[in-house]
Amino acid sequence: MAEITYHGYYRYTDIIFEWPKHLPDDQLQPLRAFLNAEALTDVDCPLRLPGADGLELFIGEWPNGHKRFLLSSKQLEFIRYYLYQSGMVDVLISLPSFAYLIHADEMKAVEPIILRDQLSLRRVLRDLDKSNKRIKKGTPExxxxxxxxxxxxxxxxxxxxxxxxxxxxxxxxxxxxxxxxxxxxxxxxxxxxxxxxxxxxxxxxxxxxxxxxxxxxxxxxxxxxxxxxxxxxxxxxxxxxxxxxxxxxxxxxxxxxxxxxxxxxxxxxxxxxxxxxxxxxxxxxxxxxxxxxxxxxxxxxxxxxxxxxxxxxxxxxxxxxxxxxxxxxxxxxxxxxxxxxxxxxxxxxxxxxxxxxxxxxxxxxxxxxxxxxxxxxxxxxxxxxxxxxxx
Missing domain, CATH: 3.30.420.10 (Ribonuclease H-like superfamily/Ribonuclease H)
Structure with missing residues (x-):
């Protein structure tokens, strides 16, 4: 059967914390190793685009002003095929549930961001968390x-x-x-x-x-x-x-x-x-x-x-x-x-x-x-x- 792919985005936190929960142990460890912050931002990370000065991920902004750190569904497809082709897993890892998939039209904007090292990744996560907390405390009414x-x-x-x-x-x-x-x-x-x-x-x-x-x-x-x-x-x-x-x-x-x-x-x-x-x-x-x-x-x-x-x-x-x-x-x-x-x-x-x-x-x-x-x-x-x- 030909697989039909519906493209969108996934929250970084869902990929790190939720996706692994539904995988067997023999697939869990290779995936966690790939998604480790140090591995993702390494100069040899296979997700890096040729000639890019870092790893391209995304920041999505919702209509209420909240922003989230995102990976694209194409990047997840690449990760699962890379782990399989490199022999780290015996079968293709199943994609996360569609419950976690975010469509572009659900967001106000999606912007790419280049991460050059592990420090820049942690800085982005910290800044997004602070920004979202300020919005949350703003006007609940x-x-x-x-x-x-x-x-x-x-x-x-x-x-x-x-x-x-x-x-x-x-x-x-x-x-x-x-x-x-x-x-x-x-x-x-x-x-x-x-x-x-x-x-x-x-x-x-x-x-x-x-x-x-x-x-x-x-x-x-x-x-x-x-x-x-x-x-x-x-x-x-x-x-x-x-x-x-x-x-x-x-x-x-x-x-x-x-x-x-x-x-x-x-x-x-x-x-x-x-x-x-x-x-x-x-x-x-x-x-x-x-x-x-x-x-x-x-x-x-x-x-x-x-x-x-x-x-x-x-x-x-x-x-x-x-x-x-x-x-x-x-x-x-x-x-x-x-x-x-x-x-x-x-x-x-x-x-x-x-x-x-x-x-x-x-x-x-x-x-x-x-x-x-x-x-x-x-x-x-x-x-x-x-x-x-x-x-």
């Missing part, structure tokens, strides 16, 4: 307002769609093989939209649809070491086993196109794709042969939400991504707790869905992602979501 404003905007879009004003909502989730996250073994979806009632009353009725698809070509790739293997435990219908990878991938593309057509037909609003962790799931969309740029997916961020379509403009053509992780951060801030962002399983429990089970099945996870989304938007503007924390 305004940061809280940003995330809460985003949730209120999403609630307004939901209310408009429920009244027949346009917009359809589709939650999508993916499961990949824990040893190689480019191998997507299953995906699931759960969607909600509103259509005109046939009685001529002018009202609308809610329509829901959900499903779970499994790639038969990948049935030998089973999880169980790091995450549960719940592929066969879909709770909301019958799983559909797709015989070939091309059909498996085209089915997802067909689904998104179908729901895009719904959005054009039913009020002219956008298609809102709902994920729990937008970064990794958008990468999985790309792995499933969906051209994100052609689909015009825009990530929602505070103060950058799309304006509703005007009647004179016709149907909206864009697809927007909503992240329940970010929404839940707003809910937590409104509740006055310092609880950090949580996994889907814990978030769903906090929102009171005691019957939820068999997570890490893509169909179940899509169902609960949509359920959590609805719970967070249905309270009405200015309302609070009732939480039952599972500390």
């Amino acid at each position: 305004s940061r809280m307002t940003d995330v809460q404003r985003e949730l209120e905007e999403i609630r307004g879009r939901w209310d408009t769609a429920k009244k027949g004003g346009g917009g359809v909502f589709l939650a999508v989730d993916f499961e990949s093989w824990e040893m190689d996250h480019s191998i997507v073994t299953e995906w699931g979806y759960a969607g909600v939209r509103w259509v005109p009632m046939k009685d001529g009353s002018g009202g609308v009725e809610e329509m829901r649809e959900e499903g779970h698809l499994i790639a038969e070509d990948y049935k030998r790739y089973r999880n169980g070491k790091y995450v549960p293997n719940n592929t066969d435990y879909y709770r909301f219908g019958t799983s559909e086993r797709i015989r070939t990878l091309p059909l498996f991938r085209s089915a997802l593309k067909d689904l998104v196109e179908k729901w895009s057509s719904f959005s054009s037909e039913e009020g002219g609003g956008p298609l809102y794709l709902i994920f729990h962790d937008t970064t990794s799931d958008l990468s999985y969309l790309s792995l499933s042969s969906i051209d994100i740029s052609t689909m015009q997916i825009n990530l929602l961020s505070p103060s950058h939400l799309p304006s509703p379509p005007k009647p004179s403009e016709g149907p909206a053509k864009k697809v927007f991504a909503l992240d329940t992780k970010g929404m839940y951060e707003s809910v937590i801030k409104t509740a006055g707790t310092k609880t950090e962002k949580r996994s889907l399983e814990t978030m769903v429990a906090d929102l009171g869905f005691e019957e939820a089970e068999k997570f890490h099945n893509a169909g179940n996870d899509a169902h609960w992602t949509l359920s959590a989304f609805v719970k967070m938007v249905e309270v009405g503007k200015g309302g609070k979501v009732v939480l039952t924390f599972t500390e």
